[in-house]
Amino acid sequence: MMKSPLTLLALVVCLAESQTIAVSEIDDTNITDFTDNVDRQRGMDSVVLRQLLNQETLIRMSLVKNVHAMMKDMVSFKDMALSLQNEMADLKQTITDEMTKRVKDARVLKREIQKLKEMDRKLEERLVDQNQTDSSLREELEKTKSDQKGFEITVLANQEQLDRNVSERLSDINVHVRILSMSLIELQRHAQQIEKTVPELIEEKFQVVSQMMSNVSTSLLEDSNGTLSEIKADLSDTQQIQLKLSSAVLSLEWFRNNISSGGSDSKKGIGFTAGTVSDNRYWNSGKLVFSSVLYNEGNGYNPLTGVFTSPTQGFFVFYVTINAYGSTTVYVDIVQNSVSKVRALAYGSTSHQTGTNMVVLNLRDGDKVWVQFHSGQGYHTNSIPITTFTGFMI
Structure with missing residues (x-):
């Protein structure tokens, strides 16, 4: 193992001191011999010292070179450590963000699961209520069927x-x-x-x-x-x-x-009169439904649809009265089986103008007649009908 230059230098100094001490102890008679020996020894020591100094220089230079390389490695290592530290910080931040996001997602999922559980509970409650309602409806239906059978028996007996x-x-x-x-x-x-x-x-x-x-x-x-x-x-x-x-x-x-022959002629008892009892200023399409029925012998007129269906073949008279809403103008047609026959006009020159028209139609069994919008807008009426529709068999 190679000793360091400082150690060698310490050994030389110690050797020199020991030789000096030895010289002081030698008597005068041997001074010359001793001096010669010392000179020879010093020459040898100087050679050794120069060799040691040369080795020390070489070792120092090698140490400096190694130290420089080590410093470079330390700087690189430091940069690498800083880079790794930054990457670790970024990775830690990313992990933290990801964990935060996962926690938020977990909370959202937990709330969704809670909502789903609540919805499931409500659906179960509704299902229970629905089952109870279905049971009630079945019972009512059975009761209705039983009542209907009893009513039919009573009607047959009365008939x-x-x-x-x-x-x-x-x-x-x-x-x-x-x-x-x-x-x-x-x-x-x-x-x-x-x-x-x-x-x-x-x-x-x-x-x-x-x-x-x-x-x-x-x-x-x-x-x-x-x-x-x-x-x-x-x-x-x-x-x-x-x-x-x-x-x-x-x-x-x-x-x-x-x-x-079995009674009187039923054809003579067919006729109806119906009217509207509420205004509609925006009416602008479709059939005009006269929901208030004043007379409906033969039940040919349907107040839910506004359509008269002929129960037999024959000649019928139809009459319509339309009252305009305010100063508006409105046209309506009396229609047989989707074919317009006559038209009534309520012209809005002044407030609440009235339009009327009448037609005689030859109807077959099942033919339909109604009042249809043509153009304009709105109609006016009252609790006692002003806008009316009438039909009867002649």
């Missing part, structure tokens, strides 16, 4: 009883009508006999009067003329009574025929 009563009543009416017809026929026969007898009586009385006129004075002639006028008036009254009796017989015969 049968009504049919029996109607049949009995119609039989009684037929009997009374036959009796009345026979009575009227007898009255007609009696009237015919009277009609045959009256001219003969008139002729006889006329002859008597003529004979009397030829035999009596002018006063008697005037009395005879009065009597003749009374007889003619009686004849006219008799003829009127005969006509009335004939008309009554015909009416009773027509009534008897209708009773025998």
Whole structure:
């Protein structure tokens, strides 16, 4: 192992000091020999010292070089350490941010899970309520079906009883009508006999009067003329009574025929009148629904849709009245099966102008008629309807 230059230098100094001490202890007789020996020794020591100094210089230079290299390595290491420290700080910050984000995400997920649990609980509660509601509805439906069956049985029983009563009543009416017809026929026969007898009586009385006129004075002639006028008036009254009796017989015969065929003609009882009871200033499309029904014989008009459906074939009259809202103008059509037939105009020259129109239509069974918007805007009415729609069979 190589000793350091400082150690070698210390050894040389110690050697020199020991030699000096040794010289002081030598007597004078040996000084010369000793001096020579010392000079030789010093020469050898100087050579050794120079060699040591050269080695020390080389070692120092090598140490300086190594120290410089080590300093460079230390600087590089320091830079690398700083870089690693920065990277560690960045990595730590990134990890911290990521952890913060993960914590926030975990909190959000936790809240979402809590919300989902709450929603699940509410859904379960709603499902329980729905099941209870379904059970209640099933019970009500079963009860309704049971009530409906009972109602149907009651209706059938009432219908049968009504049919029996109607049949009995119609039989009684037929009997009374036959009796009345026979009575009227007898009255007609009696009237015919009277009609045959009256001219003969008139002729006889006329002859008597003529004979009397030829035999009596002018006063008697005037009395005879009065009597003749009374007889003619009686004849006219008799003829009127005969006509009335004939008309009554015909009416009773027509009534008897209708009773025998099952009742009166239902076609004559079809008609409706409906109106609106609330304003609509913005109405500008579709059907005009007249929701307030005043009359609906035959139930042909539907107040929910505003449409009349003909229950039979025949001729019908339809009439519409439209009242404009304020000073606006509005056109409406009476429509048969999506085809406009007539149009009513309420022109807004002044406030609340009224438009009307009427049409006669030949409808088939199932044909539909309604009031349709054409142009303009809005209509006016009141609690007692002003805007109305009417139809009836003729």
